[in-house]
Amino acid sequence: MKKFLAMMLALAMVASLAACSSSSSSSDTTAAETEAATEAAETEGTDETEAADSTTGDGELITVGFAQVGHESDWRTASTQSCQDVFCEANGYELVFVDCDQDSAAQLDAVRNFIEQDVDYVIIDPIVSTGWDTVLTECEEAGIPVIVIDRTIDDSDNYTAWVGSDFTAEGYAAGEWLNAYAEAKGIEISGILVIEGTTGSSAQLGRTEGFQEIADNYGWTILDSQDGDFTEAGGQEVMESYCQSYSGQFNVVICQNDNEAFGAMTAMDAAGITYGVDGDVILISFDACTAGLEYVQAGSINADFECNPLAAPFVAEIIESLEAGEEVESTVYMTEHWYVAEEDVLTSITVNGEEQELTYVTDEIVEAQY
Numbered sequence: 001m002k003k004f005l006a007m008m009l010a011l012a013m014v015a016s017l018a019a020c021s022s023s024s025s026s027s028d029t030t031a032a033e034t035e036a037a038t039e040a041a042e043t044e045g046t047d048e049t050e051a052a053d054s055t056t057g058d059g060e061l062i063t064v065g066f067a068q069v070g071h072e073s074d075w076r077t078a079s080t081q082s083c084q085d086v087f088c089e090a091n092g093y094e095l096v097f098v099d100c101d102q103d104s105a106a107q108l109d110a111v112r113n114f115i116e117q118d119v120d121y122v123i124i125d126p127i128v129s130t131g132w133d134t135v136l137t138e139c140e141e142a143g144i145p146v147i148v149i150d151r152t153i154d155d156s157d158n159y160t161a162w163v164g165s166d167f168t169a170e171g172y173a174a175g176e177w178l179n180a181y182a183e184a185k186g187i188e189i190s191g192i193l194v195i196e197g198t199t200g201s202s203a204q205l206g207r208t209e210g211f212q213e214i215a216d217n218y219g220w221t222i223l224d225s226q227d228g229d230f231t232e233a234g235g236q237e238v239m240e241s242y243c244q245s246y247s248g249q250f251n252v253v254i255c256q257n258d259n260e261a262f263g264a265m266t267a268m269d270a271a272g273i274t275y276g277v278d279g280d281v282i283l284i285s286f287d288a289c290t291a292g293l294e295y296v297q298a299g300s301i302n303a304d305f306e307c308n309p310l311a312a313p314f315v316a317e318i319i320e321s322l323e324a325g326e327e328v329e330s331t332v333y334m335t336e337h338w339y340v341a342e343e344d345v346l347t348s349i350t351v352n353g354e355e356q357e358l359t360y361v362t363d364e365i366v367e368a369q370y
């Protein structure tokens, strides 16, 4: 039933996205610009309701304020695009979009500015998982429902719903795949290096915890685990220092997103270290956006554990249910796949007693990806 609902929703969204692609109702601003706009409205004597009305036009559109993490990765670009496509005028929405540039203080300011603007709904993709209690209470007092997407908030449950990924499950899957792959290929794991995502984000916390648990089970040595901030530059910088410090001591690199993996590949190329299907180092990534899958298909990344960025249609469904006065699901997990470069090595892995399918990357899969 869930699958059927998801399919109907997807079909409905295809129709509405086509309508949206020709008209843009979203206002893309930085946190500072939004704050400045709010201050200007106050200076001009516009009260909060009037400020909101100026963004809603005739008042029929549903205003949605979205405090996005930033623009650090391909994944983030896909997430932003999905929200802008779904929350457009043709679908009955006015989107106030704020790119918080990975700055937690700016993200709190963005949410407070949404309250000032009296938006109908707030969407938050929390940069870090703590520090949210006060501002969520402020949203509640203002009567604005909050929907959290992607990353989780761990120090408050004062929001209406969350739609996102099970990051710990992604970490477990990466670990079990590595164990099964190394066994199948007769590779002994000598040392593992991890390039983590933004410290304190639930994506970093979950992937680290899940993989660490599997590493502990199999007695693997994690030589080092440093923050690459989910960026290509961060991944390259951390890998450059790893290549110097751990030369000859490692044969597995885990990057907690695709962009870090791109940077790590640049650093390993410069250091003369080979990786991927025909290389000396097993390279594992998370996200599986189009460019990541292209590297998997080419054999440069051995396995890529998907993090699905297309939450927006599910958020729209939640908002529509709330508008209709209906109950909503408080937790929605995105469907995700585990992608591998080699067809003939493994077709599935067992994670916590459950058999999980592996997907071999083909042209069709790359073309259909976000």
Ligand code: AHR
Binding pocket: 072, 073, 074, 075, 076, 150, 151, 203, 230, 256, 257, 258, 286, 287, 307
């Ligand atoms: O929260 C999702 C993570 O954030 C993605 O893995 C990463 O690419 C992004 O920056």
